[in-house]
Amino acid sequence: GAGVSQSPSNKVTEKGKDVELRCDPISGHTALYWYRQSLGQGLEFLIYFQGNSAPDKSGLPSDRFSAERTGGSVSTLTIQRTQQEDSAVYLCASSFANGRADTQYFGPGTRLTVL
Amino acid sequence: SQQGEEDPQALSIQEGENATMNCSYKTSINNLQWYRQNSGRGLVHLILIRSNEREKHSGRLRVTLDTSKKSSSLLITASRAADTASYFCATDYSNFGNEKLTFGTGTRLTIIP
Numbered sequence: 686g687a688g689v690s691q692s693p694s695n696k697v698t699e700k701g702k703d704v705e706l707r708c709d710p711i712s713g714h715t716a717l718y719w720y721r722q723s724l725g726q727g728l729e730f731l732i733y734f735q736g737n738s739a740p741d742k743s744g745l746p747s748d749r750f751s752a753e754r755t756g757g758s759v760s761t762l763t764i765q766r767t768q769q770e771d772s773a774v775y776l777c778a779s780s781f782a783n784g785r786a787d788t789q790y791f792g793p794g795t796r797l798t799v800l
Numbered sequence: 801s802q803q804g805e806e807d808p809q810a811l812s813i814q815e816g817e818n819a820t821m822n823c824s825y826k827t828s829i830n831n832l833q834w835y836r837q838n839s840g841r842g843l844v845h846l847i848l849i850r851s852n853e854r855e856k857h858s859g860r861l862r863v864t865l866d867t868s869k870k871s872s873s874l875l876i877t878a879s880r881a882a883d884t885a886s887y888f889c890a891t892d893y894s895n896f897g898n899e900k901l902t903f904g905t906g907t908r909l910t911i912i913p
Contacts, residue, residue, distance in 0.1 A: 718900060727888060728843075728903040741900060774841065788833070789901060793842040 687711070689792035691777050697798045698767055706762040706795045710779030717760050718778040718789060719744075719752060728776060734760060767799045805904050806889060812910040819876040821907040823889030824869075830892045832865055833901065834874050837886045846874075846887075876909075884911045 690709040698704050710717050719731040730744040734754045745751070749768075754760040764771055774796050778789040807822045823832070831850045835843040849856045849865045849872065856863050862875040876883055886908050890901035 720901075720903075727905040728890075728901075730900045730902065733900050741894075744900070776843070778843075788845045788848055790845065791835075791843040796841075 689777055689779050689790055691775075691792040691795050693795060694793065695796045695798075697800065699800050700769060701766055703763065703765045704767055704797065706764075706775050706797070708760045708762070708777030708779075708792060710758060710760070710777070711790055712758075714779035714781055714790075715757065716780045716787075716789075717754060718780075719760070719762050720776045720778065721773045722776060722794075723773045731762070731775075764797075767797075769799045772797055772799045806887070806907040808907060809905070810908045810910070812912060813879060814912050815879055815881055817879055819879050819883070819909055819911075821874045821887055821909070823872045823874070823904055825872075825889075825891045825893075825902075826870065827893055828867075830894065832863075832872050833890045833892070834861075834863060834872075835888045835890060835903075837888065837906070843888070879911045881911050881913050883909060885909060 689711055692707045696704055717734040720728040721731055722728045732739055732745055732752050733741040736757050737754050749765045752762045774794040776791055776794045778791045780787045780789045805824050813819050829851055831848055833848045834846040836846055837843045847856055847858050847861055847863050849863050860877045865872045886906040888903050888906045890903045892901055
């Protein structure tokens with residue numbers, strides 16, 4: 686079946702503008718994760734959804750960042766008043782996550798550039 | 801925050817040789833996973849090893865886990881040019897399992913044809 690998809694693949698925006706990044710998880714996956722990867726770095730956890738609720742938002746770097754998930758499927762990560770330090774690749778992953786260890790499947794990411 | 805640390809940061813070997821990468825972490829884990837990343841984009845899952853397992857194999861990959869030393873290793877045998885990529889270890893130490901992964905900074909592997 687189809688994998689995790691993300692859109693847009695690339696986004697260039699001006700400092701101060703808001704952006705929305707979208708993630709379509711694998712059908713049937715209850716858990717959804719957002720990570721951020723800055724140039725040459727590892728992945729930084731942002732937020733985790735189980736269904737439509739977010740038990741763990743601890744990785745969101747500031748209140749300019751928010752995310753929601755509707756219908757237990759699509760998720761949107763919103764960054765308000767973007768700053769240059771927000772430039773990174775934003776990766777989404779999904780898994781079955783039935784309270785046991787399971788593989789997280791990653792999308793191709795959205796490369797965000799804030800000018 | 802806890803973070804896995806891969807060692808070495810970069811590794812270059814001749815095609816056909818074996819490549820070994822190591823990962824160390826700081827606290828008890830539920831499982832440890834290895835991922836590959838090409839060209840700085842999507843990650844591909846390679847292998848998951850649970851905390852009660854010591855070794856797993858998948859094709860040319862062998863992963864070991866030593867929970868007493870809080871370390872893991874990834875061995876790629878008979879390397880190929882297509883193995884050139886960045887390799888990350890990721891640990892799951894959440895209370896309920898599979899909530900979030902903590903990634904290391906990765907090992908950049910280059911296979912020289």
